[in-house]
Amino acid sequence: DAKTTQPNSMESNEEEPVHLPCNHSTISGTDYIHWYRQLPSQGPEYVIHGLTSNVNNRMASLAIAEDRKSSTLILHRATLRDAAVYYCIALRNQGGKLIFGQGTELSVKP
Amino acid sequence: SQTIHQWPATLVQPVGSPLSLECTVEGTSNPNLYWYRQAAGRGLQLLFYSVGIGQISSEVPQNLSASRPQDRQFILSSKKLLLSDSGFYLCAWSRLWTGHGYTFGSGTRLTVV
Numbered sequence: 001d002a003k004t005t006q007p008n009s010m011e012s013n014e015e016e017p018v019h020l021p022c023n024h025s026t027i028s029g030t031d032y033i034h035w036y037r038q039l040p041s042q043g044p045e046y047v048i049h050g051l052t053s054n055v056n057n058r059m060a061s062l063a064i065a066e067d068r069k070s071s072t073l074i075l076h077r078a079t080l081r082d083a084a085v086y087y088c089i090a091l092r093n094q095g096g097k098l099i100f101g102q103g104t105e106l107s108v109k110p
Numbered sequence: 111s112q113t114i115h116q117w118p119a120t121l122v123q124p125v126g127s128p129l130s131l132e133c134t135v136e137g138t139s140n141p142n143l144y145w146y147r148q149a150a151g152r153g154l155q156l157l158f159y160s161v162g163i164g165q166i167s168s169e170v171p172q173n174l175s176a177s178r179p180q181d182r183q184f185i186l187s188s189k190k191l192l193l194s195d196s197g198f199y200l201c202a203w204s205r206l207w208t209g210h211g212y213t214f215g216s217g218t219r220l221t222v223v
Contacts, residue, residue, distance in 0.1 A: 041219075042217070043200045043202070043214025043215055046213075085152055097156060
């Protein structure tokens with residue numbers, strides 16, 4: 001499974017969009033990109049995942065670069081409840097174990 | 111719907127005492143089960159995973175062990191706790207190996223004193 005690199009921390013203002021970057025330059029053609037987030041004192045929760053095409057769900061959007069070496073998680077309007085550590089994980093769809101890196105700690109200012 | 115239960119929520123144990131943390135899943139059968147630990151700061155570390163009753167795989171050598179006596183029950187144990195065993199322990203389940211299918215429990219915060 002490919003290694004991912006994320007900034008340690010980011011800041012955002014409430015009700016503004018947030019773009020959380022992730023680099024995965026060694027990703028293989030069969031690796032999916034998964035995003036999880038962990039709110040304070042809670043277990044991680046699934047946010048979104050994708051392979052090649054951009055993906056949207058009720059929580060966020062995932063923009064994947066054409067060469068798949070990077071991706072961006074987009075929160076369209078940050079709320080205070082979005083303050084969390086966001087993890088980007090690249091792994092094979094079959095036979096992969098979810099291995100977490102350090103993630104990006106997002107703080108949201110009112 | 112599927113739910114995952116993990117208890118206790120917090121635990122303070124003396125060094126050298128035994129440990130037993132339990133995790134159960136409802137509403138599904140034959141799940142993949144996982145134990146993670148998060149030490150101070152970030153860094154979720156996968157400790158054990160199980161694909162079936164009695165089948166345990168260990169990711170890192172340590173003072174802990176895991177067991178799966180029933181299909182939807184996963185237990186984390188230690189015979190003698192060390193100070194370094196302190197942390198936030200999380201149980202998770204998934205139906206398949208696909209990364210987006212993981213659901214985590216609410217966690218147990220263990221402090222070894």
